[in-house]
Amino acid sequence: xxxxxxxxxxxQQQAYxxxxxxxxxxxxxxxxxxxxxxxxGRFTHQTEFAQASLDMKRMLGALNTAVLLTSSTVMAxxxxxxxxxxxxxxxxxxxxxxxxxxVFLGIKGYxxxxxxxxxxxxxxxxxGDAGEQLFFFFYFTLTGLHAFHLxxxxxxxxxxxxxxxYRPPAExxxxxxxxxxxxxxxxxxxxxxxxxxxxxxRP
Amino acid sequence: MxxxxxxxxxxxxxxxxxxxxxxxxxxxxxxxxxxxxGLAATLMRIELATPAGDLVQADIYNRLFTLHGTVMVWLxxxxxxxxxxxxxxxxxxxxxxxxxxxxxxxxxxxxxxxGGLLVLWSLLAGGVDTGWTFYTxxxxxxxxxxxxxxxxxxxxxxxxxxxxxxxxxxxxxKMRAPGMTWxxxxxxxxxxxxxxxxxxxxxxVLACTLVLIAAERLFGVGIFDPALGGDPLLFxxxxxxYSHPAVYIMILPGMGVISEIVPCFAGxxxxxxxxxxxxxxxxxxxxxxxxxxxxxxxxxxxxxGLIFSFLSFLVSVPSGVKVFNWTASLYKAxxxxxxxxxxxxxxxxxxxIGGLTGLFLATLAVDVHLHDTYFVxxxxxxxxxxxxxxxYLGGLHxxxxxxxxxxxxxxxxxxxxxxxxxxxxxxxxxxxxLGYLGMPRRYHSYPPEFQIYNVLSSAGATxxxxxxxxxxxxxxxxxxxxxxxxxxxxxAHSGLEWATASPPPTHNFREPPRLEGQEWGAAPLLSSVxx
Amino acid sequence: xxxTYWMVWLVLMLLLGLTVWxxxxxxxxxxxxxxxxxxxxxxxxxxxxxxxxRHSSGLIRLAAGAALLWITFLFALSWADFLSR
Numbered sequence: 001x002x003x004x005x006x007x008x009x010x011x012q013q014q015a016y017x018x019x020x021x022x023x024x025x026x027x028x029x030x031x032x033x034x035x036x037x038x039x040x041g042r043f044t045h046q047t048e049f050a051q052a053s054l055d056m057k058r059m060l061g062a063l064n065t066a067v068l069l070t071s072s073t074v075m076a077x078x079x080x081x082x083x084x085x086x087x088x089x090x091x092x093x094x095x096x097x098x099x100x101x102x103v104f105l106g107i108k109g110y111x112x113x114x115x116x117x118x119x120x121x122x123x124x125x126x127x128g129d130a131g132e133q134l135f136f137f138f139y140f141t142l143t144g145l146h147a148f149h150l151x152x153x154x155x156x157x158x159x160x161x162x163x164x165x166y167r168p169p170a171e172x173x174x175x176x177x178x179x180x181x182x183x184x185x186x187x188x189x190x191x192x193x194x195x196x197x198x199x200x201x202r203p
Numbered sequence: 204m205x206x207x208x209x210x211x212x213x214x215x216x217x218x219x220x221x222x223x224x225x226x227x228x229x230x231x232x233x234x235x236x237x238x239x240x241g242l243a244a245t246l247m248r249i250e251l252a253t254p255a256g257d258l259v260q261a262d263i264y265n266r267l268f269t270l271h272g273t274v275m276v277w278l279x280x281x282x283x284x285x286x287x288x289x290x291x292x293x294x295x296x297x298x299x300x301x302x303x304x305x306x307x308x309x310x311x312x313x314x315x316x317x318g319g320l321l322v323l324w325s326l327l328a329g330g331v332d333t334g335w336t337f338y339t340x341x342x343x344x345x346x347x348x349x350x351x352x353x354x355x356x357x358x359x360x361x362x363x364x365x366x367x368x369x370x371x372x373x374x375x376x377k378m379r380a381p382g383m384t385w386x387x388x389x390x391x392x393x394x395x396x397x398x399x400x401x402x403x404x405x406x407x408v409l410a411c412t413l414v415l416i417a418a419e420r421l422f423g424v425g426i427f428d429p430a431l432g433g434d435p436l437l438f439x440x441x442x443x444x445y446s447h448p449a450v451y452i453m454i455l456p457g458m459g460v461i462s463e464i465v466p467c468f469a470g471x472x473x474x475x476x477x478x479x480x481x482x483x484x485x486x487x488x489x490x491x492x493x494x495x496x497x498x499x500x501x502x503x504x505x506x507x508g509l510i511f512s513f514l515s516f517l518v519s520v521p522s523g524v525k526v527f528n529w530t531a532s533l534y535k536a537x538x539x540x541x542x543x544x545x546x547x548x549x550x551x552x553x554x555x556i557g558g559l560t561g562l563f564l565a566t567l568a569v570d571v572h573l574h575d576t577y578f579v580x581x582x583x584x585x586x587x588x589x590x591x592x593x594x595y596l597g598g599l600h601x602x603x604x605x606x607x608x609x610x611x612x613x614x615x616x617x618x619x620x621x622x623x624x625x626x627x628x629x630x631x632x633x634x635x636x637l638g639y640l641g642m643p644r645r646y647h648s649y650p651p652e653f654q655i656y657n658v659l660s661s662a663g664a665t666x667x668x669x670x671x672x673x674x675x676x677x678x679x680x681x682x683x684x685x686x687x688x689x690x691x692x693x694x695a696h697s698g699l700e701w702a703t704a705s706p707p708p709t710h711n712f713r714e715p716p717r718l719e720g721q722e723w724g725a726a727p728l729l730s731s732v733x734x
Numbered sequence: 735x736x737x738t739y740w741m742v743w744l745v746l747m748l749l750l751g752l753t754v755w756x757x758x759x760x761x762x763x764x765x766x767x768x769x770x771x772x773x774x775x776x777x778x779x780x781x782x783x784x785x786x787x788r789h790s791s792g793l794i795r796l797a798a799g800a801a802l803l804w805i806t807f808l809f810a811l812s813w814a815d816f817l818s819r
Binding site: 003004005006007011014015018019022023025026027029030031032033034036037040041044045122123124130131133134137141 | 294299300301302303304305365368369370372373376377378403404405406407408410411412414415418421422423424425426431432433434437440441444710715
Binding site: 376404408434436437440444491492494495498502503504505506507510511 | 793800801804807808811812814815816817818819
């Protein structure tokens with residue numbers, strides 16, 4: 001249970017917790033570079049970005065934000081169950097978290113499909129000017145990278161749910177660390193939504 | 204039973220979780236990459252011995268210097284000390300049984316090897332001609348070389364860096380032996396921590412930058428290409444935000460090695476331990492604020508240039524402090540000029556020259572003339588080869604008895620060290636003059652009046668090549684026929700690694716050692732170690 | 735704990751609603767700034783309450799703060815160039 005390089009459980013838990021936070025810091029830097037590129041693109045092509053953003057399905061994006069932040073809340077409860085040793089409860093809540101994550105991905109996938117049908121995917125078939133294409137490039141890259149992280153998260157949560165139900169760990173820190181990752185994915189979306197969906201003013 | 208003689212099968216080595224074995228996996232891999240990068244350099248120096256571009260065509264020469272830069276930077280310099288010496292020593296130096304995440308450590312090597320193979324594949328497919336700096340829009344739009352493949356390789360090796368950095372940081376935070384507070388930790392560990400901080404925070408930005416180049420190549424979006432409405436300087440900001448701190452990833456571990464070697468062979472503790480420790484952190488942090496000094500003549504705003512120039516002067520201060528500390532540690536010391544110390548002393552001198560010439564380049568007005576000349580090439584080779592590579596070799600020799608349980612031939616060691624020192628100076632000193640006189644870098648032909656300096660440089664390179672091959676021979680030989688080493692063959696006074704057998708047992712220490720009565724603000728003395 | 739989590743959820747939803755509503759007004763650059771500010775508040779709520787930063791050790795909080803500081807380095811110095819050309 002305690003890995004052999006550690007002296008005691010507390011050292012192990014602290015090591016894993018710190019390791020996860022450092023990993024999250026590196027993830028923030030990964031998105032940070034993209035955000036910088038986006039910010040310059042937006043600054044240089046203000047009207048085109050605003051124009052392109054009007055094509056975004058604002059309310060659907062809002063719904064997705066609500067779904068993800070709710071999943072974050074559910075995850076917080078799952079972590080709490082894990083800390084109290086209630087593995088069945090944790091497993092149930094983890095399943096709900098994963099389900100909400102899948103709902104998010106489903107809605108996102110629907111949006112991308114619609115955008116594809118309307119020739120908004122950057123490349124030879126794109127319809128619109130260079131600035132709009134740049135916007136959509138950042139849209140697909142940022143939401144794509146986010147969705148990739150979310151998908152990995154969903155897989156991890158499902159795995160964790162299965163383990164919690166049938167082969168529970170001795171204490172709650174694995175779920176807590178997964179929770180940290182999940183919350184990061186959630187909070188990144190808090191920035192993606194206004195930056196991508198809410199640029200221009202819609203009457 | 205040591206970690207070397209432990210489970211002997213290939214499977215046991217390839218699936219090991221032992222940080223010491225992982226260090227060897229890395230050592231072999233980076234040595235292969237060093238040879239490849241060195242081969243490219245050899246071809247370049249042969250070409251440059253004559254003014255005409257007669258050995259290879261310009262396009263091939265471009266691919267050669269790109270190969271040399273990419274392989275040396277990402278596949279050798281960045282992983283060399285941290286992943287070989289760092290992996291081997293860090294847990295032992297802090298009294299731990301292993302790093303915090305041994306499986307992540309092994310994964311890190313596999314990821315590194317995979318990325319390295321991708322880079323090699325891109326080279327075999329024909330290579331890249333953009334230079335290791337991948338400047339846009341050439342790399343993102345116009346070149347038809349294998350940019351995406353090489354970028355993919357570097358992207359993958361970047362994760363190896365991040366995993367290692369994460370592992371080391373958690374190890375140092377959480378696994379120090381009882382009594383070993385931060386200011387009782389070896390200076391090598393401080394430099395490993397500082398390096399890891401950079402690895403974790405800078406590398407992800409490189410990752411997304413490489414993705415953006417690939418995206419611009421694939422989708423034709425105008426991120427960096429001005430013809431498409433993009434900004435080529437955005438690329439440079441993103442690239443150098445990583446790549447400047449990357450040079451500190453390369454040099455900080457070297458400084459850490461020197462801070463271990465000098466006290467041992469001076470027979471006294473290092474002068475100003477706390478200052479060296481704090482300066483390691485200062486270099487790591489300030490190193491993130493200077494990247495624009497690579498962009499003074501790129502079109503970057505002059506005001507930003509001023510800020511970056513000032514900050515670049517600032518970052519030289521902690522490095523200078525360290526040089527003073529190493530030098531002061533020699534004062535009234537009982538200096539023994541064994542091979543590791545020869546490398547260490549060479550480092551101090553050559554790093555100082557490299558660092559000072561960096562200040563010339565950090566001076567905006569001077570850089571206007573020196574940018575993209577051989578002055579820059581000389582500057583960074585003084586730091587990377589005269590500095591880091593000598594530190595690596597010094598460290599390898601210093602800890603070789605510990606790692607292998609064997610002594611190498613000390614006379615051959617001294618000869619190689621001197622040969623490398625002389626060869627290095629002959630190779631790179633003339634390049635300062637070449638740069639000053641105006642010879643641009645990345646050119647395979649040049650005006651005839653520059654030939655004498657180029658010939659000297661190429662001649663020096665042959666000495667260097669011999670100097671690098673010799674250790675390969677005698678170190679390998681020592682594995683089979685070297686005299687057996689005892690626990691503490693150099694008679695070091697500090698460092699927990701010298702309290703273990705040579706080579707150490709798999710678990711380093713059965714119980715965590717305790718430090719008792721160890722002075723604050725000094726490296727851990729063996730006399731205060733309680734096993 | 736349970737009450738806190740639900741309260742945070744409620745506040746997050748309200749802030750989301752606020753963000754959407756503000757976007758329908760003609761606020762120009764201030765709109766973007768406000769939207770980002772609200773996003774920061776939401777992120778802070780998640781970090782402090784869901785990610786337990788409230789109860790975490792100084793080291794963890796330092797790690798979180800360091801990440802933010804480094805993003806600032808990237809943006810501040812790059813924009814110092816972009817804005818002064």
